[in-house]
Amino acid sequence: MKILVAVKQVPDTATQVKISSDPKAIDTAGITWIVSPYDEFAIEEALRIKEKRGQGEVVAVTLGPDRAKETLRSALAMGCDRAIHVNDPALANADTMTTARALAAVVKQEAPQLVLCGRQAIDDDAGAVGAQLAEVLGWPCASWIMEETIDADAKTVRVGRQVEGGLEVFDIPLPAVLSAQKGLNEPRYPTLKGIMGAKKKEIKDVKASDLGLSSITPELSITALEALPARPPGRIIPGDVKDAVKELVRSLREDAKAI
Amino acid sequence: MDFALTEQQELIRKEVSALARSFPPEYWLEKDTKAEYPFEFVKAFAQAGWLGVIIPEEYGGSGLGVTEASLMLHDIAASGAGTSGCSPIHFYCFPPMPVIKHGSETLKRKYLPRIATGEIVMSFGVTEPNAGTDTSRIQTRAEAKGDRFIVNGRKVWNTNAQNATHTLLLARTAPRDPAKPFKGLTLFFTEFDRTKITVRVIEKLGRAAVDSNEIYIDGLEIPMENVVGEVGSGFYHLLDSLNPERVMTGIEAVGIGRAALARAVDYAKERIVFDRPIGQNQAVAHPLAMAWAKLETAELMCLKAAWLFDHGQPCGAESNAAKLIAAEAGFEACDAALQTHGGYGYAKEFHVERLWREVRLYKIAPVSQQMVLNHISEHVLHLPKSY
Numbered sequence: 335m336k337i338l339v340a341v342k343q344v345p346d347t348a349t350q351v352k353i354s355s356d357p358k359a360i361d362t363a364g365i366t367w368i369v370s371p372y373d374e375f376a377i378e379e380a381l382r383i384k385e386k387r388g389q390g391e392v393v394a395v396t397l398g399p400d401r402a403k404e405t406l407r408s409a410l411a412m413g414c415d416r417a418i419h420v421n422d423p424a425l426a427n428a429d430t431m432t433t434a435r436a437l438a439a440v441v442k443q444e445a446p447q448l449v450l451c452g453r454q455a456i457d458d459d460a461g462a463v464g465a466q467l468a469e470v471l472g473w474p475c476a477s478w479i480m481e482e483t484i485d486a487d488a489k490t491v492r493v494g495r496q497v498e499g500g501l502e503v504f505d506i507p508l509p510a511v512l513s514a515q516k517g518l519n520e521p522r523y524p525t526l527k528g529i530m531g532a533k534k535k536e537i538k539d540v541k542a543s544d545l546g547l548s549s550i551t552p553e554l555s556i557t558a559l560e561a562l563p564a565r566p567p568g569r570i571i572p573g574d575v576k577d578a579v580k581e582l583v584r585s586l587r588e589d590a591k592a593i
Numbered sequence: 594m595d596f597a598l599t600e601q602q603e604l605i606r607k608e609v610s611a612l613a614r615s616f617p618p619e620y621w622l623e624k625d626t627k628a629e630y631p632f633e634f635v636k637a638f639a640q641a642g643w644l645g646v647i648i649p650e651e652y653g654g655s656g657l658g659v660t661e662a663s664l665m666l667h668d669i670a671a672s673g674a675g676t677s678g679c680s681p682i683h684f685y686c687f688p689p690m691p692v693i694k695h696g697s698e699t700l701k702r703k704y705l706p707r708i709a710t711g712e713i714v715m716s717f718g719v720t721e722p723n724a725g726t727d728t729s730r731i732q733t734r735a736e737a738k739g740d741r742f743i744v745n746g747r748k749v750w751n752t753n754a755q756n757a758t759h760t761l762l763l764a765r766t767a768p769r770d771p772a773k774p775f776k777g778l779t780l781f782f783t784e785f786d787r788t789k790i791t792v793r794v795i796e797k798l799g800r801a802a803v804d805s806n807e808i809y810i811d812g813l814e815i816p817m818e819n820v821v822g823e824v825g826s827g828f829y830h831l832l833d834s835l836n837p838e839r840v841m842t843g844i845e846a847v848g849i850g851r852a853a854l855a856r857a858v859d860y861a862k863e864r865i866v867f868d869r870p871i872g873q874n875q876a877v878a879h880p881l882a883m884a885w886a887k888l889e890t891a892e893l894m895c896l897k898a899a900w901l902f903d904h905g906q907p908c909g910a911e912s913n914a915a916k917l918i919a920a921e922a923g924f925e926a927c928d929a930a931l932q933t934h935g936g937y938g939y940a941k942e943f944h945v946e947r948l949w950r951e952v953r954l955y956k957i958a959p960v961s962q963q964m965v966l967n968h969i970s971e972h973v974l975h976l977p978k979s980y
Contacts, residue, residue, distance in 0.1 A: 404607075529601060
């Protein structure tokens with residue numbers, strides 16, 4: 335069974351993201367880049383499916399600039415068999431729909447029986463690409479999955495997806511697109527042998543033209559990014575408790591209009 | 594000249610860092626408080642194959658060099674694991690080196706694959722209570738009897754001896770000749786036979802999680818085939834372990850310094866006194882900036898020495914210099930970090946205190962700063978020997 339995993343390189347969760355001099359972009363200087371954590375669940379699940387079935391191929395794919403290759407190398411170190419890097423300046427400002435179209439073109443060339451991705455990338459948190467990819471392909475899709483079981487013939491997959499207070503269980507015909515929620519599994523750490531082996535695995539570079547994407551017109555464009563307003567400083571009300579409480583209540587009522 | 598790490602080395606750093614950071618500072622605080630060996634941590638590194646980093650591929654390891662082992666140990670230290678995390682792991686990195694370089698094929702086949710998987714827990718027995726750095730005067734004797742050696746003596750500062758299954762052991766096999774004091778010493782790689790070795794733990798300033806011990810060897814039998822290299826040349830074989838040990842412990846000190854510095858910088862940004870973050874005061878900022886610069890410098894020296902070793906070039910002076918500068922830089926960084934935290938630096942829950950206690954070790958071990966200076970004075974500057 336061939337599985338394609340779509341991954342994205344994002345700033346480390348510990349990074350303090352700043353807006354750059356171009357107000358439509360973040361300042362990437364000094365950022366540590368990681369594989370988006372939800373995508374790691376997707377990679378892990380793909381590897382487990384392959385291991386459980388005793389055969390198959392897991393292909394990692396990403397869309398991004400040169401540095402995004404590190405993400406693919408990490409995926410290969412975890413155990414993916416090969417990787418595809420969609421790397422084209424024409425796709426530098428791809429919105430979710432453009433990304434989905436590019437990924438769909440890769441899927442058509444690779445013809446996997448399953449596509450896995452994270453429920454969202456933790457940078458822009460759009461959470462749209464998985465569903466859009468399924469839509470472009472005309473495939474069924476389940477988002478935020480917590481468990482999956484593929485039947486022996488790889489014809490259908492039973493998925494449990496997280497809903498308020500429980501799981502919603504579906505039987506979905508394959509091929510399909512599934513997006514991973516936290517809890518699906520516990521991603522492995524790459525072994526040293528995995529890291530050394532990753533060097534020898536293929537990363538194929540692909541341009542928009544290789545995917546037959548002629549005109550790329552994003553349907554969304556960013557107008558501006560705004561930092562959260564600085565939180566106003568707190569206020570300490572001095573005086574003895576009786577007066578301070580009175581002032582606190584007055585201030586909550588009249589200044590903050592909270593009560 | 595090229596200072597860039599390879600893509601593979603970058604990935605090693607990243608993944609070691611991720612794995613090490615999955616053990617939070619609270620884990621290490623608890624291990625330190627309870628003086629518990631970090632078995633979970635070592636197991637995680639064993640499972641991911643890191644213990645075999647320098648074991649050649651044909652013996653089940655990854656065949657990488659002192660450079661990669663150093664990068665790994667740096668990132669373990671820098672994760673906040675400090676010496677408590679590094680010590681159990683570095684015993685898989687430098688003690689096997691003489692076996693790899695000088696051991697017989699039988700010895701290598703028998704032990705190296707089990708070191709790579711972590712099945713063997715290593716100890717290292719060189720230092721003695723009555724010899725210290727004056728290694729040629731060790732008193733532990735190994736006498737040949739038929740197809741084996743019988744060993745009697747004492748060793749001190751044996752790390753890991755509470756749990757060790759095997760040890761690298763240096764013993765005298767011929768009387769000391771003042772003309773060639775380092776001849777007549779033999780290196781053994783042997784099982785840690787607890788019926789013949791008594792172990793007594795030493796309580797100490799830091800790294801309570803990883804035991805240091807005094808051991809008493811009484812009639813330990815070692816088969817002839819467990820001699821590493823040539824009988825009588827053990828000290829020279831050991832040098833292939835001692836230089837990597839200096840590089841690796843040096844870069845551990847750098848990592849610990851960076852762990853402390855990172856905490857201090859965060860604290861200096863957040864802590865508001867007199868209506869400003871304390872890091873805005875140059876008296877707070879400059880020691881941290883200086884610590885950063887010295888840590889960078891020390892890391893360069895460590896990596897240069899590692900590069901020389903990996904390229905089969907002499908690296909005694911550089912390894913010693915790396916350890917010297919790194920121990921200073923690491924300590925100064927931890928001290929500046931502790932000072933930045935003020936009273937909280939003294940509190941265990943801020944984690945700098947543990948790092949500060951641990952990093953002090955590197956000015957003493959694996960060799961004291963003073964003996965490094967002696968080495969450089971005598972062997973690099975060719976000044977008359979002072980002792």
